[in-house]
Amino acid sequence: MMRRTRTVALTASAVAIALGVTACGGSSSNTSSSAPVKGGTLTVLDESDFDHTDPQRTYTTEGQSTDELFVRTLTGWDETGSTPKLVGDLATDTGTPSKGDTVWTFHLRHGVKWQDGTDVTAQDVKYGVERAFSGDINGGPPYAAQWLVGGGDYKGPYSGKQLDSIQTPDQYTIVFHLDQPVADFNETTAMSGWSAVPKSHDTGSTYDTHVWSDGPYMIKSYTKNKELVLVKNKYWQQSTDPIRQQNVDEFDFKFGQDQAAIDQQIKSDGGIAQTSIEQYPLAGSDLNSFANDPTIKSRYYNNAAPGINYLAINTRTVKDIRVREAIEYAIDKTTVRGAFGGEAYGDYASTMLSPGVGGYKKFNLYSTNPAGDVTKAKALMKQAGDPKLTMSMAIENTPTQEHFGDAVKTSLAAIGITVNLVPMQVANYFNTVNNVKNQYDLTWGDWIADWPNASTVLPTLFNGDLIAQNPQANQDLSYLNDPNVNAQITKISKMADISQRNAAYGNLDEQIMKDAAVVPLMYMKFSAISGSKVGGVIPDTIMAEPSLVHVYVKQ
Structure with a gap:
């Protein structure tokens, strides 16, 4: 996957190996086990807008990490422990393989809601995966086209056709038929491309600014290359989500400032910088000095x-x-x-x-x-x-x-x-x-x-x-x-x-x-820093990003 480009292919055992070989540095003080504070606004300062937030199109770590706030996938990574653990996200578990790992069955959780209060269904997941085959929706991971039976010839749902190798026998069951054994297919389904999209709210190539939420946050406004504002999705329920929390009231992503300027602003820890974090890595001109500065150790992340x-x-x-x-x-x-x-x-x-x-x-x-x-x-x-x-x-x-x-x-x-x-x-x-x-x-x-x-x-x-x-x-x-x-x-x-x-x-x-x-x-x-009033940041070793799914603002 691009960091900026990025691909994903790792088993849970390989993740554990990765952590053993290259442990994350920096402070873990922001991952306090104390109860997170509710309320407030977290500001995210990024030098650039995302390539995409459309879950079937984004293939950068910043885009996919941000999507985790308002897009849920079939499976996902719980990173609250010492090593990442693959868990069911929209699905109740990590899936059931059969026929030599060529057929994978997932059962969806009951009670997962879209931002308008309607249920997220297996048909929504099927449609979401199918739209990635359309020529209008390009840029995302290639695994669906490589592995699903008939994927090489399928052109997406906009012409009214469905992909027969994705079956939905009922509202809460989805079955994928692969043309080869894929023993770690359930790790693929943790990527944003394997998420639900409601057909009635799909705006095609402009879906980037209109992504429909089934996560704890939803898009309030999005001005490309300037600002993305997320607010709470009132229909999200903690009981249905093993990965995310809903602590802050609002996320305010601001784009377009020079990376070195962002670094210095957050380091200063004054005003809004106290409740700010960055997603892009520290500028090369700052990295060495920041890595060795004891005054920011408690808010410095090295993934x-x-x-x-x-x-x-x-x-x-x-x-x-x-x-x-x-x-x-x-x-x-x-x-x-x-x-x-x-x-x-x-x-x-x-x-x-x-x-x-x-x-x-x-x-x-x-x-x-x-x-x-x-x-x-x-x-x-x-x-x-x-x-x-x-x-x-x-x-x-x-x-x-x-x-x-x-x-x-x-x-x-x-x-x-x-x-x-x-x-x-x-x-x-x-x-x-x-x-x-x-x-x-x-x-x-x-x-x-x-x-x-x-x-x-x-x-x-x-x-x-x-x-x-x-x-x-x-x-x-x-x-x-x-x-x-x-x-x-x-x-x-x-x-x-x-x-x-x-x-x-x-x-x-x-x-x-x-x-x-x-x-x-x-x-x-990748190194980044946050302000002194930012808590709950998880070192995301899958995305190599500071994860925001448990973040909170200290009062």
Whole structure:
């Protein structure tokens, strides 16, 4: 999933492994076991609006984390304990598999209400999942199309057709028929795409600003790129919800301020900053000093992310593998990491699967020195005919990303490659680079496992067969379309044993790196802060976000 991009693929056991390997730092004082205070307004300061809040379209951690306040999914993660626990959300439990994990049955809770007081039904869930197949609703996770029988040919419900592999024998039962065994399918259903949408309130491509709530909060007003206001959904009942609370009266999301300015405002802890929190990571210029500042320790959150920060090399435009290998060796990861904030941002990466994700295997095919190996890079360029190349590189238009872009530009200039940076607005970045009409030679990306299994990383980022299927929501930023890799993904995805499947993906990771289609940069950690009157923040190790589902404002 994008953090900013992100995918999810992790089993509960893998989550536990992830936490054991990369425990969350920072203070836990805001997760006090004392009774939360009711009332007040929590202000959320974000540098950018969300790409989407439409549950079938959002595929960023900020968007999905915010959706948890007003969108409920079939299953979900209870993160109040020492490790995340998969539980039923709309469903009474985590589902029942049959026929070799190819059929999954969920029974819905009674008493879950929409914001108008009507019941949430299995038919609403079916319709919600079906709408993700429409060409008007793009950008979300690809799992439904990959796994549901008939999903490859289905075009969504707007033409009046239904998907027969989703059955609703009664108002509270929904059954999914898959074309292959998926042992962790019930972890997929914790993503926002597996949520209910009432057909009568679906506004199609404009649903972002009109999402109908079955959670504790509902949209009062939404002005894109400026402000989102959530208020209480009076029909929500705590007795039906094992994950969320309804403590504050209102959430006020404000967009568009520079990230460093947000950091400093909340750090000052004056006025509205006392009851404010941020969702985007600290600016690279602030990270090191904030991480080591004892005066803000009680309100500083450092979430280890099951994910990777990377540079994608377009294999369609940079066709010579020797040039791509030269780029692998030339990148100085020390200056790159410095742009994102230094050591506090994360460890240097050499693989696309990160530690804590099931299937991770430690290896390094290129320079063991994080500063790179320019001599080796120049030798590879010489073998390629010593071309003098000019490449475009997509980045977000933030100071952190601009410093990152300059670091890459300097690294590649040393081997005769000129880099032209293409900065884009944060809110539109992934919508732009994921559209196959907009291909860049180099593209910055980051990816967080949708749940910590390799099956939510490599198949989404490197299955070339998906490029044509998702022309407006392509996650394969390197445009890698290696028939051998594609065949291995298909073969591995059908393995019923999760441990066996993860091990096979670990080997595939090494094969993908031999294609030199991406430069892994850092295994990420995300840091954020809140004001002194913000309580109940849960470190969300699935989203790598400060979770707001139990938050309250201290009086």
